[in-house]
Amino acid sequence: MALPPPQGGRLVARFLRQRAGVLSLAVIVCLVGVAVAGEAIAPYDWHAQDVVGRFGGPSTRHWLGTDELGRDIFSRILYGARFSLAIGLSAVTLSFGIGTLIGIAAGFYRRLDGVLMRVVDVMLAFPGILLAIAIVGALGPGLLSVIVAIGTTEIPGFARLNRSMVLSLREREFVVAARVIGAPDWLILGRHVLLNLVSPLLVFACLRISTTILAGATLSFLGLGIQPPIPEWGAMVSTARQYLATAPHTFVYPTLAIFITVIAFNLLGDALRDTLDPTLRA
Numbered sequence: 001m002a003l004p005p006p007q008g009g010r011l012v013a014r015f016l017r018q019r020a021g022v023l024s025l026a027v028i029v030c031l032v033g034v035a036v037a038g039e040a041i042a043p044y045d046w047h048a049q050d051v052v053g054r055f056g057g058p059s060t061r062h063w064l065g066t067d068e069l070g071r072d073i074f075s076r077i078l079y080g081a082r083f084s085l086a087i088g089l090s091a092v093t094l095s096f097g098i099g100t101l102i103g104i105a106a107g108f109y110r111r112l113d114g115v116l117m118r119v120v121d122v123m124l125a126f127p128g129i130l131l132a133i134a135i136v137g138a139l140g141p142g143l144l145s146v147i148v149a150i151g152t153t154e155i156p157g158f159a160r161l162n163r164s165m166v167l168s169l170r171e172r173e174f175v176v177a178a179r180v181i182g183a184p185d186w187l188i189l190g191r192h193v194l195l196n197l198v199s200p201l202l203v204f205a206c207l208r209i210s211t212t213i214l215a216g217a218t219l220s221f222l223g224l225g226i227q228p229p230i231p232e233w234g235a236m237v238s239t240a241r242q243y244l245a246t247a248p249h250t251f252v253y254p255t256l257a258i259f260i261t262v263i264a265f266n267l268l269g270d271a272l273r274d275t276l277d278p279t280l281r282a
Contacts, residue, residue: 014275021271027264035082042075046231055247066251067240073250076231077257083232087216088145088209095152095158096205100197103154103226108170108189110142117163121154128153132215136224146225150215154208161204162197169193199276207269210262217258233258
């Protein structure tokens with residue numbers, strides 16, 4: 001049978017020894033808190049305008065300055081965090097679920113392998129961002145369209161990862177032994193296959209969240225995602241680019257928010273990999 005998982009306390013201790021991972025987790029927790037309560041903790045209403053104070057620089061009144069309509073940039077970034085995180089988490093959840101089912105079916109049932117992998121190969125033939133643009137173009141701009149588009153482009157990665165791992169696991173001794181004693185497929189998949197997929201999939205999903213957040217910002221930057229005046233970070237960057245020479249702060253701060261979020265999820269993914277990888281355990 002499968003090797004028993006290590007004690008949770010040891011994993012936590014290994015994770016806590018990684019400063020970058022702990023710091024990235026703290027940043028992500030803060031981002032989630034901001035996404036949930038951003039509108040309540042923001043010093044100003046995200047769409048409140050003050051035309052007289054437009055393009056104001058950072059000050060004690062407006063910590064990150066104001067934009068072209070005099071709106072507080074800090075408040076808009078706080079409110080916009082919910083959209084960027086919603087895109088990243090929802091798109092990865094969608095691709096995780098569908099891609100895992102496809103990968104497990106293709107790897108465990110060889111008769112399905114050819115058909116399912118050819119579908120995945122067709123999806124991989126299109127550059128991810130172009131496929132996302134085509135889907136959003138068909139569905140129309142909006143949060144749900146962006147989630148579906150980006151989630152669809154991420155399915156092949158999860159499918160191929162799951163397939164490769166299942167192909168290896170189905171030949172392991174504990175799986176062969178379970179088949180010999182007549183265990184049904186659902187029991188083999190649940191007890192011996194899925195449990196051994198959790199760690200690598202968790203790491204991969206964490207790393208892909210940063211990619212989906214960046215892809216969502218890209219679609220909004222191109223005018224295909226969440227539309228202004230909703231303060232999604234990519235849309236804010238797109239609007240601010242025309243004022244880059246005269247008011248660079250309107251461009252820099254939402255860009256910095258995207259950068260920090262992407263780096264945090266990447267560092268967390270690296271830390272989880274180092275924590276869960278059995279070849280690196282002391």
